[in-house]
Amino acid sequence: MKEVFLYYILVKNKIMEKEFFENSPIPAGDKPKPEEKEKIVFRAGMSPTESNKKIGPIRSHFYNYAFAKSEAEKGKDSKIIFRVDDTDKEKHTKEKTEDIFRFFTDTLGFRFDITPHNAEKEIGQSVFQSERQEIYQGYLEELFDKHVAFIDKESGLVLFDIKKFIDQYEDTLEIDDLLRGKIKFKLEGNLRRGQKFFPLMRSDKSALYHLASVVDDKTFGVTHVVRGQDKLSIAEFQEMVRISLGLEPKKYLHTPMLLDAEGKMPKGAVKFDDFIKQGIVPHALISYMVSSGYGNPETIYPSLDEFIKNFDYEKIHKNNGKFDQEKLDDINRKLIRKMTPEIYLSSFLLYLVKNNENQLAEQLKDDDNLGKLLVSFRRTPEESLDILRSVLNPQHEEINAEMKKIIKQLLVELDKSAEKIPTPEMLGLEKRKVYDGLRWILVGKYTFPNIDQVFNYLRNKNLLRSRIELAKQTCSEDALPS
Template sequence: MQDGTQVVTRIAPSPTGFMHIGTARTALFNWLYARGRGGRFLLRIEDTDRERATPGATEAILRGMTWLGLGWDGEAVSQFARAGRHAEIAHAMLETGDAYKCFSTPDEIAAYRETARAEGRSTNFRSPWRDADPADYPDAPHAIRIRAPREGETVIEDRVQGSVRWKNTDLDDMILLRSDGTPTYMLAVVVDDHDMGVTHVIRGDDHLANAARQSLIYRAMGWPLPVYAHIPLILGPDGKKLSKRHGATGVEEYQKMGYPASGMRNYLARLGWSHGDDEFFTDAQALEWFDLDGINKAPARFDFKKLENLCGQHIASAEDSGILTDLVAYLSAIDADPLTKTQEDGLSRAMYSLKERSKTYGELIEKAHFVLGSRPFLPDGKAAAALDPVSRGILIELTPHLQNASWTRDGLEDAIAAFAGEKDLKLGRIAPPLRAALAGRTVTPSVFDMMLVIGREETLGRIEDATGHSGN
């Protein structure tokens, strides 16, 4: 890459299932690197595997990227749609002698490898057609293979892994174009990255060996190599490859679990990259700080507790209006009933008391039951236990104090403190039944916040519902 060239990165997932959290992390790194430098971030759907690629998986990728807030430039590119261009490059390499026709059949290749394995040799196929005279070519189906070097080394200067070397004797003459005329993934990736102007290839280190083989195509075509940065994979807490046994692995599952996208971006950025000891940071800070030098060589371990902690911080620090927008999307994702206008208004009034210490939107919705539900609030099991006869009696005696209280936080605190002193009670004896009466739940904001949000009339009405006693 030349100095002054605009940075162009890409994410190129295969649409063969859900969007893996590892793919999301790779997308984020590419997005941060490009956006932080005024560059372009592209999306390519690598749908050449026609048996496994599905429209539903493509839609899942688009939804996952959108939810994470990783907007891409231009239209998403279909790799399959560019098959003609890929074949064009294979034939161009054939013309220059950097590739050759191979007429070996699958049975012949399998037999070669079986013999090599039995003799303890490399099973990399050595085609007898590599140096054959074109005059001897049969009129038969053939693949087009690259003419890989047999001597020396291939070196990849990687921004994460450092200088990585392969002996060329270990590189095979990989197929570029199959005998049915379809291009291979290895060819398609290089042609697409070149044609799309990709300057930096940031991807999982399981692709590191591919970089050596793909570099042969770049060099044969006289194309500049991109800057490579192969990032470590994500492991589960037990140090093994992240899988379903560790919990959710698909991006959309995390949305349905109620994690805010901002928290996911923060956590995924820290998963294999660091900026000093900073744990919590905003998008603006991540865009300013992110650099390839901060990526760790060692695999990162997924930690749900850290994820929840960061997500809680992001919810607490978010604008109320932004949380409300996210809640609407969250409820839609879990196929819950949409919010009514009354419920939205209640949430807006209560948001200041809901977003503190809520680690997920599910927790926030649970705490918001006092503004999402309607009278009469039937208590759940735990709340019902707090409304025993003695506790209901306490609420009945408290009612006149609330009727005459100044409806401010200080006024309410003073009124309840005075009542507690008068009855020789601690707040811990008053709050549980009051919470149960106001919300029908035990997980709520403070009783003072709830009373301030719903107002005097509604507060007294709910206490009357819970006690069966009119305060008039």
């Protein structure tokens, strides 16, 4: 008993000792500071125009977005800002801005951290360049003071003087590109080509890209600029502005371009919506765009999140790629088979809307069984549209005398009972001919996916009897020649 009591006292003392040290106040200077996360800021600069819906710029935005989000996945304080480049008052409107923002968020699935809707709350300033003109004016005054900017009397433009920059600073500039290493620019080359100046501000005092972009990066705290390789040619101009203002350098990453078969910038159907209208589902187009310039081009990414999960900027290709329609079509077919029913139907609805098939889209939204029918077939949007039209409003193909005879036999059996499909055994006919006839009766054509499911759909919707009557009328002696 004594040993038990002593053990109790010993344990009690240990507990009290532990509680004493845990609850004792620690001097403020001795408290360990929480480890600060590395802060990284990316920006997606968007002019509210249709050009940002082209697959070339979109692909660069994908790499930019994936880089930002993958850094956050690693535990870093990484954010991406949606910046609105809307300084052209005639072309840029709030409606166009909302349209391009919704395109990236609703259609492509981007989740920006700083947006036109939360910027004032999150960072205390607007992301609309049109609302930041006073800020630009302040930085412009500094360029005037350093004699590298002046107002052109003839045009009223504010211009940057390359020669004066060279005289004050240096002839050779260098940027740090994460993909391409150190890139040098010889500024004297601009002078030899006759380019002595570049514009900073319009005559109406609205800032232009080279000034606004540099100032925004400073005030937003941007650390990384990811953009297409075609923007490499303007990097030297922005660097001249940055150096003149004494601002910290950024890390760049210039992504490869997606060119046509001849190695040129693609023309024609190059907008995202153009491909949707052709029957390419968004997930397939996204997968093709990112994989065609990243890692193993044969990899298929079923979603943007899947691409971000293991993203590594070092796997981005350095060389430009060529657009391959056959490869895109192949990815489209493969992803359609793997999609969830919800994603498949939403992709098909988008296809209908883009092709102005709004009435069919509404019918599909209101009819769950019709959606299940289309999901069971898993065809491309173009093929699914043909199926949808045939199921809802068949246009009967012409038939020959032999098929007409078979169809009439089928109609007799269906008149007796429309609860089950007539079998080849009942009619004493070949299975193929029986099902060809049934397809014609129900959807107006011989070639069609599983007719049993269509039969069940029409029966459950109480449409089977009217479909049989339509087939009778169409199959009459007067309707089609023997």
